[in-house]
Amino acid sequence: MTDALDSILLDRFAAQADPLAPADWADVERRARALHPSGASRRRWRLRTVVAVAVGALVVAGTATAVARHFLVSTSNTIIPLAADGTVPGLPGMDVLLPVSPSAHSPTAAQCGEAWNSRAPGTTLRWVGALDPSGVRVSVGGGRGAGLRIGPLCMLRFFLDDGRVVMAHAPWTARGAPRWQGAILQLPEAIRAANLRSVNGVVNGDGTVECRTRCDATAPATTGSAPPVARGATHAPPPCSLVTAAEVEAAVGVRPRHRTPLPGNEGSVCTWHQKPLATLADIVLSLQVARMTREEFEQALSRSTSARPIEGLGESAYAFDDGRLLTVWARGYALTVTNRTDTPLETGRRIAAAALARL
Amino acid sequence: MSSARGIDAVERVYASHYRAFCRVATAVTGNAEAGRDAVQEGFARALASLDSYRGEGPLPTWVGRIVLRAALDNRRRLAHEALPPDDLRASDWDPVLPHPGRDPELAEALASLPPRQRLIVFLRYFADLSHADIAELVGVEPGTVSATLAQAKAALARRLAPEEPVPIEKEEAR
Numbered sequence: 001m002t003d004a005l006d007s008i009l010l011d012r013f014a015a016q017a018d019p020l021a022p023a024d025w026a027d028v029e030r031r032a033r034a035l036h037p038s039g040a041s042r043r044r045w046r047l048r049t050v051v052a053v054a055v056g057a058l059v060v061a062g063t064a065t066a067v068a069r070h071f072l073v074s075t076s077n078t079i080i081p082l083a084a085d086g087t088v089p090g091l092p093g094m095d096v097l098l099p100v101s102p103s104a105h106s107p108t109a110a111q112c113g114e115a116w117n118s119r120a121p122g123t124t125l126r127w128v129g130a131l132d133p134s135g136v137r138v139s140v141g142g143g144r145g146a147g148l149r150i151g152p153l154c155m156l157r158f159f160l161d162d163g164r165v166v167m168a169h170a171p172w173t174a175r176g177a178p179r180w181q182g183a184i185l186q187l188p189e190a191i192r193a194a195n196l197r198s199v200n201g202v203v204n205g206d207g208t209v210e211c212r213t214r215c216d217a218t219a220p221a222t223t224g225s226a227p228p229v230a231r232g233a234t235h236a237p238p239p240c241s242l243v244t245a246a247e248v249e250a251a252v253g254v255r256p257r258h259r260t261p262l263p264g265n266e267g268s269v270c271t272w273h274q275k276p277l278a279t280l281a282d283i284v285l286s287l288q289v290a291r292m293t294r295e296e297f298e299q300a301l302s303r304s305t306s307a308r309p310i311e312g313l314g315e316s317a318y319a320f321d322d323g324r325l326l327t328v329w330a331r332g333y334a335l336t337v338t339n340r341t342d343t344p345l346e347t348g349r350r351i352a353a354a355a356l357a358r359l
Numbered sequence: 360m361s362s363a364r365g366i367d368a369v370e371r372v373y374a375s376h377y378r379a380f381c382r383v384a385t386a387v388t389g390n391a392e393a394g395r396d397a398v399q400e401g402f403a404r405a406l407a408s409l410d411s412y413r414g415e416g417p418l419p420t421w422v423g424r425i426v427l428r429a430a431l432d433n434r435r436r437l438a439h440e441a442l443p444p445d446d447l448r449a450s451d452w453d454p455v456l457p458h459p460g461r462d463p464e465l466a467e468a469l470a471s472l473p474p475r476q477r478l479i480v481f482l483r484y485f486a487d488l489s490h491a492d493i494a495e496l497v498g499v500e501p502g503t504v505s506a507t508l509a510q511a512k513a514a515l516a517r518r519l520a521p522e523e524p525v526p527i528e529k530e531e532a533r
Contacts, residue, residue, distance in 0.1 A: 018391035031403030
């Protein structure tokens with residue numbers, strides 16, 4: 001009888017329950033901040049912790065930044081390598097590969113701010129809030145050039161008084177921006193000053209942001225119009241077929257155990273790696289092939305101040321970052337090779353030459 | 360407990376007790392919206408006064424009492440009641456069904472219970488708290504919770520439980 005009464009009571013009380021509004025820890029923290037604006041002792045303690053963590057991260061990450069600063073993107077996958085000088089608590093680094101939906105819609109900056117407030121981990125929000133950034137730039141990333149495509153991405157830059165910038169990115173998907181990546185950067189002063197002028201939001205004490213200006217901005221020409229390299233892109237040969245494993249081994253010094261093609265409409269990418277592909281650091285070598293005119297190629301490269309012309313390779317070639325990224329145009333194709341060997345330019349040359357021979 | 364670790368601990372309590380606290384606060388305030396607001400406000404107060412927590416009891420209990428106070432404040436504000444005393448008694452909680460019209464029989468049966476029995480029934484069956492959690496929250500021994508619950512159920516059984524079928528043998532023997 002007792003068990004039966006238990007069941008009866010549970011059932012009848014359950015019928016009284018209304019649908020539960022979702023938990024919202026960020027709201028709790030906002031209310032707490034309103035109740036206790038200074039939060040003096042707790043805030044000081046947290047700041048000391050944060051500084052200790054940040055210094056530790058800088059020391060650890062100092063030697064692990066030999067990642068090419070470039071973008072390699074296909075329609076369904078985005079690789080966003082950026083040299084980072086530190087990690088952001090609660091967020092994976094920017095070398096982690098996150099899938100991007102080929103969304104027809106680009107978010108607005110306001111939507112990106114809301115996505116940060118609602119989807120960034122509580123640990124990260126608290127950490128950012130304790131840093132007390134002087135401002136935030138909320139923007140939408142995306143674009144294409146030289147056969148490469150990025151985005152759409154939500155991009156937040158938190159500017160700290162000590163000159164560092166906390167960067168957070170999240171690919172925009174049909175479900176918003178559920179997965180954020182982060183890094184701490186020490187920007188050159190000139191770039192930092194330019195970025196500071198583009199601050200368009202404020203950071204609350206709980207790490208949430210409020211977009212104040214240019215909040216309707218969307219990604220610059222990410223989708224919707226015909227991409228310059230789309231014509232005949234489907235005729236670009238698969239890059240995985242242009243280089244053999246033996247050639248990769250001869251160029252980089254190790255025999256890759258895995259090869260992953262990343263298909264896309266604007267030039268697919270082939271990656272070679274030693275273990276299953278999860279982060280950018282796993283990639284030993286990548287090769288991208290895109291069909292484009294020489295004018296498009298040169299025009300895209302002309303906007304770069306860090307491209308170094310390379311002689312004797314294809315009809316036009318440029319190297320970035322000491323050759324860690326090498327892009328070559330020949331016979332209507334742009335080939336882009338990335339690698340992280342000790343002799344990146346030589347490795348890139350050998351791979352590009354092998355691929356050009358099969359085009 | 361003034362540290363980032365303390366804040367993390369409160370956040371974990373929020374994650375694990377959100378549903379139960381919403382139910383408790385809903386019962387105290389009389390509606391789900393005010394109850395949920397009390398939970399948010401209660402956790403915010405807990406964060407803002409984290410320095411005052413000395414580990415004198417389990418953290419969920421400490422937060423739970425703050426949530427309860429927030430719920431009572433909401434009820435007072437909604438009903439223009441007098442502020443309850445700081446030292447909360449079971450009679451102050453006075454939980455009610457959010458939708459008595461859905462089950463008038465249950466509402467009537469609960470109303471017939473003494474305040475402490477009614478409170479513990481709510482905490483057990485509406486908030487789905489364990490005997491140990493109820494004991495901590497109410498400030499009594501677990502044995503007291505069990506005994507009180509048994510008394511309450513005996514009273515409720517008379518009103519809510521279906522008639523126990525009479526065995527056929529006994530029927531024939533009569």
